[in-house]
Amino acid sequence: MRSWMRRYGIICATLLVLGSVLALSVAGADATARGLAIGYVTLFVAWTIARMVRDVLRGHVGLDVLAIVAMVATLAVGEYVAALIIVLMLAGGEALEDFAARRARRDLTALLDRSPRVAHRLPDDGPDALADIPVEEVEIGDVLLVRPAEIVPVDGVLLGPEASFDESSLTGESMPVTRSPGDELMSGAVNGTQVVRMRATRRSRDSQYQQIVALVREAESSRAPVVRLADRFAIPFTAVSLTIAGLAWLVSGDATRFAEVLVLATPCPLLIAAPVAFVSGMSRAARAGIVVKDGSAIENLSRIVSAAFDKTGTLTRGRAALVEVRPARGGDSDELLRLAASAEQYSTHALADGVRRAADARGLQLVGATDASEIATNGVTADISGRSVTVGKHDFVARLVGDIPTARTTSGQAAAYVAIDGNFAGTLMLSDRPRPEAAAVVRWLREHGIPRVAMLTGDGGSTADSIGAEVGIDEIYADLLPTEKIHLAGGLQPRPVMMVGDGVNDAPVLAAADVGVAMGAKGATAAGEAADVVVLVDSLAKVAEAVSIGRRTMQVALTAIWIGIGASIGLMLVATTGLIPAIAGALIQEVVDLTTILFALRALRGPTPDLGDHGHGSRDLRPAPIARKA
Template identity: 55%
Template structure:
């Protein structure tokens, strides 16, 4: 009952039309049946008048609306004595909004899933005991430094640092990685990650509105409320479609000499399919994109994606992973690969340098246990010194890892090693003697070559790399993945200049960093690789790729092409069926009331056709892994 009352409140004209229809049927079976035509016809003219006022307002603003045909059809049907046909057209008009809402809700399930999953509350704690003094508060009240309790299966409410020794998280909704991820104390965890099987404590490092998940939610809200030029294409058909309909109706009237024929043609000329099909298709396209981790901020972007001819890429973090990995170990005389890697990883465990984590990860990946240090010190911009005891075959040793200019102060005989473009050497000394070097390299994404092939198959004729890196490195990476041309040593302003001059258009720029924000905004379409956080690049982009894969680039183009194709197909389908019905009605084979019912069928056909933009059934998997939608927040205020 509550749902019925809510529906009546939202769609009063639909229910009023149904009530009038029922009342008319009942009245026609009574001695006062002659009043039925007055009731049905009068109500229909009332609705026509309301629609006419809205139509006139649109005309004043310079928009020729298609509703003029519906108003004329209702009026003509009443005047020629077909009030029931007029009422059916009224039902079509008033029910059109309800049908569009249903289609919109159906096609935006994946978009709204993010909003439903958004944390609303958190648990704050003030003691060392996980449940000691825990209190639930709105997530918007979390401040940086609060200690949060996140219970098993709950979603991390804000970006935070893990305080518990270790924990496992499901980050599939953020990165697309299907396997659980282990995090250690001190590691950053983004909001939206789902906690594993044990309760944990975390310290907030951002407020709710600054956290990754809320940034994604805002992008989703922009996408859901957008309107594309293609959606407005229906308005372009208003004048010619109206002229054609009036011409057919007038000729039918003139040839037959029957004014009813005029009304019969106009009844099937009502243009609701044109008004509904395109918006539904674009909402479906944005929904499909969201399932692939692509948050599209406007329907306009989908239209441009369907026509994209050039694609430009940044290098680091876009074509490459942005996470250097160990390429090879070069040991000095007296040392072997395993020793150099073990010493380097053990010392780098005490460093905050951006490459330190990669060295530690390489040591663990090669099965080298980290040595326990008796003391460590980091010298910013130089390196780290660590002392280790109980090393097999040695007494206490001092290990230094860092840049060669610093290490030569302790090991004057240290020599540089030869590295290829795109490689970086990290040097190691043991007891002030050169021990060797680790050569690191930012690896290209394994899917990059296939992405370039896919783009060319989708009609992209020019691919570019626009990067601030040196030319030697950029050319090697470009050749490896199949990019057509390279623009290296570019500052942010240079990138904008390059992208502005590129032909053919439209052009899509793909980047990830702060320095990519200007060029993403300058491109026809900006796509940010924003899987690890909403940066300035994400704010400037038209599309944010939440999953850390380059495969989203051709997928975005493919979805854009499919969506526009389906939108135009739906528009032309509505026109074709309406014109065919008009010709049948003009020949006198389609009574007004039958034509009105057939037009309802045309509406449904157009909507169902547009819903194909949601994508094939095989793609329709949940966008997010199920989890608790409320957040447990424990906040302990620190001094």
């Protein structure tokens, strides 16, 4: 009760003053009642003016001017009870907004509330040495115990035994998943009925769940662009309201009519319904595995008319598989792969992971480098066991060793060229197939008002053309450097443009786009930090869903505003006839406020894009590994 009174002190004070005024009036002390009401309302008006001036100095139109004029007018004509009801209505409107916003943020705050705080460490791999420590103190390599129904505190690998985990808060997949010894465990997953041991592979701050929490906290604390949205209507609505009230006074010759009209012109629908709708849309997106960082991204998503996609890890899964090793001049294929994979340990490119996995599958022992460097999107050079190994694109390797043959590729294949000690050593052929849902997403975007869809990729032209043909994109820009991606994205028309990508290399273009969407980055990479929207689920279908949620949210917000404005203007016109007394008008306006707020909560729900049979082709709903594309 005390907490409620502290949170809503103005409501409590207003109710106390209103009750006292009514009691004094019943007791016949009208002068005292009037003086108490005038004094309290005057203080409230002064406080509201100060707040309004502060907003104007920040460049925002003060919608509270209508409420101020209404309170002053009701006091001037002796309707001091109506003036108190207006104060109560304004304070109550903020309470309603707070309640609705907490309801709308429920899915956002659920992740924050479940954040792991304690870990059970086994320093000596023995149960007798179990120690409870803050999750921030977990170090890489620590062996941890996770009890039944507990949250996995950090990212790690399962040591045993086999167990099931609830990953719904991370992936949206409602069914428990079974993990075997050696499998990766994600922080934030809930253990089933087994006591399990795990080895930490990341610290808390670097773990996937904490990265999600960081994104959600940023979104939860952001303010939607509702001030700007309200400003669009503020001056016209204020002018119309004052005009109607002034004409009612002029025609009737009764100043009371002016006050009776203005009590129905309070701006709560503008100031409350819109932010509730935006927060509801952000919460709905979080429930779908999409973190929208702020309200401006919601608004921009609703207006997208052009889209650009990166290829590797975006239109494709980014998990290329080695399909062939082609050594030059009869060289040893295993040695070529071993040296190339050793160099690729120092690359962030998505293809590098495929090379490393292939070497591991063949049982090849990788060695460390004494020196290594990478040129983004081109390749990596490393000194391996006294030998200089370069792996990368055709032109990158050719610049180092001279002319080299161009590998023949089939649909969806990419070639990684290898040079050893300044000589061409061979080619690694990898295949990274399109996501099953990619073509359906591209088709849905075109069918829903986004006619221009392009691919911007640093990969070679033949591979890009092949993937583009499969997913339905014919506007393809290949062999791009990061600066060229930014230039092309900035020049795409019509605007606004949405850019979808992943990886460190995509961070600049995601930041430069009107809306940057990071696939599976979860805030761990520069891409996740630079993007406006982060898709936590490994499915391109979520891009279409993000656009759909943005449009639905803006539709609900604008409709709620127009419902409030329409109802207020209609009631004001009725009030010009004198049929609605000031006190009744103030109470009726509160009903209008409640109606618009309840309507704004409709943004919590909405239809999911119908992508046909392939709309959910990506059935691996675990958050994608941290993006590794350079």
